[in-house]
Amino acid sequence: MRNNEPLTAAVDPAEDNSTRRRILAATAEVLSRSGQSKLSLSDVAQQAGVSRPTLYRWFASKEDLLDAFSIYEREMFDTGISRATAGLRGTDRLDAALRFIVDYQHSYSGVRAIDIEPEVVIARLSQVLPVMRAQLEKLLSGPSAPVKAATAIRVAVCHYIVRSDDDDGFLDQLRHAVGIKTASR
Structure with missing residues (x-):
């Protein structure tokens, strides 16, 4: 079938x-x-x-x-990004996408699959990374957009593999990777 x-x-x-x-x-x-x-x-x-x-x-x-299930996961992620960024433009749209990535990783029940079968998850990441990078790159502009997208996705993957409870720090790292300036805390 x-x-x-x-x-x-x-x-x-x-x-x-x-x-x-x-x-x-x-x-x-x-x-x-x-x-x-x-x-x-x-x-x-x-x-x-x-x-x-x-x-x-x-x-x-x-x-x-x-x-x-792989298609379902991708659709859930894509739908979430679309909803999070709907009606927004520029930096607000990009920031909403980054916030969605942080929220998605924090709330998604399958996120700890890396703890159960690291070899399966790591092998699957080679398929997922290019798709995620391409999706984020669409929200960026300028000649360094590919590098910024790749860096942000690698930061996200690192947080997926070695999870921390510091969602604000994770978001700050993603923002830094794509060049969003934020007020110092």
């Missing part, structure tokens, strides 16, 4: 969105407890409050579920 299409053709679109999203949200919870290598489809089904046949209706295998 590719493109995460259900196995049956007659599917209510409302059920698709609700059930599929519930399964993907449950996947985040199970991954944060068990990691990818020990991910159990039974645990995901139980966390989502669906039967195993319902889960298999949407995702024929663990690989299909993990592929869809």
